Amino acid sequence: MSDLEIQAGLGRSPHAGTGGSTRPARPARRFGLAEVLAGLFALFLVTAALFPALVAPGDPLGIDPLSAFQTPSPAHWFGTDESGRDIYTRVSHGTGSSLLIGTLATLIGLGLGLVLGTLAGMLGPVVDFTVNRFLEVLFAFPGLLLALLFILIFGPGVATATVAVGLATAPGYARIIRGQLLSVRSSAFVEAATVLGRSPGQILVRHILPNTLAPLFVLGTLGIGQAIVWASALSYLGLGAAPPAAEWGAMLSAGRTYIGSAWWMSFFPGLFIVLTAVAATALGRGIERRMRHS
Template sequence: MSDLELQAELGLGARRQGATRRPRRIAVAEGLAGAVALFLVLSAVMPQLVAPGDPLAIDPLQAFQPPSLPHWFGTDESGRDLYTRVVHGTGNSLLIGVLATTIGLGLGVLLGTLAGMLGGFVDFTVNRVLEVLFAFPGLLLALLVILIYGPGVATATIAVGLSTAPGYARIIRAQLVQVRSSAFVEAATVQGLTPRRILARHILPNTLAPLLVLATLGVGQAIVWATALSYLGLGAQPPAAEWGAMLSAGRTYITSAWWMSFFPGLFIVLTAVTATTLGRAIERRMRHA
């Protein structure tokens, strides 16, 4: 075998080895994300099973205890167990993220469908409205809504949902326009199917299929934005067991009690990374299906 053939064979073997390693790494990442997601869902649905105790129970004699066997995540300034509070705060944070994503997706589907299906003046008007909304950063738009209607969990949820709607609407519209010009829709039109039947059987199912991926990715983003608003004092208020509120309470003691901010922040990051990983996994499955 010549040197060139040997190098080519080695290069092909390296590419094959890299190709096999990459799916293994992806599978490991997806497995870890699935385990974290299972823990988060269990914490949200049955928090007493994961962390028995009252997240609001105070014990001043145990204030500012570092992480230890009795208190895995330490305690806060009132002696409350941080592990219990973080676990019980999972339900609040996930609920806010899911509701905000539902609001954003619902409004995005409505605007995107109107623009993509009706076209003409409606498409022009919706696109101009979306461009105006895109001129504001998402978090700034949420702050504007809270400024008008006041702070609170419900207002923060609606604000995050409204701020994510323009991005969803643009994606839905682009997907709808692409599906409308596809070959199978043209074939259905040639066969004499009514526009309503084409919309129901061909356009909408193929347009709304990516919504599962968008929803999974959007939950992580919504949780990050909602916790940011709570951190600023515009969402959940202390002593509520909510990750953003716990972050806000812990910033005062960041130099002396680092665990008060570290563990809520860790759960926020884990939730966002898990949602992104699962969303990408679903996207790959749908692409290869």
């Protein structure tokens, strides 16, 4: 899921999809299978994040050396690790921190992007030029590299990893917000409001901001999946959460040593990272489609 792809989806004119002069009322499409599955999985994730004991009553850090390296079985659905800890319990308990990191990172990215994008889009050509050149410098670094650079300066840890991922995603958001602002500002309905005698302040609050910010909701949902993948990647590299903490990236990293004999140790945390990212994308796309057709 690249930034480009997101841009392609959202950078359209506010009235995208109006081919003919009249569009018959489109039959309200019910939820597709992908959206239902994604929704169910998201529900499970949120439950696991808020009340981990509800979905997995065990102790994620409880050691039981006698039952180490057990294959997945009815007793241990996802198997156990080298210290006999139940992988299913650990994956479930790790949901909270993964989701929190992903959401916080996305919020940081969106917030920074909003500030930079608004500066560039609203304050005239000089600021626009400056902000754009700054963003281009940031764009020159791959996102993850930017995050690594930040961690190099401030040291590893969950908090730094979160901020690092947020920083790395900010330039993309800033670009999209700036473009959206510019297109809304020059749109015919803003001009129509001027003709009606509205002041720039009224127009900003009533028309420009809502039309710029509405797509951010979709962007955020799509971005959470990406942020979780990146945060897990940092943990995998040992720069985020550290073992034995029940965090997906860290668990993935711990299982790497035993990948030849105990595949389940890396497989299930990895599966959850992938499924979370897929679910977030499916939900984001669903929201986007509904917003465009409403």
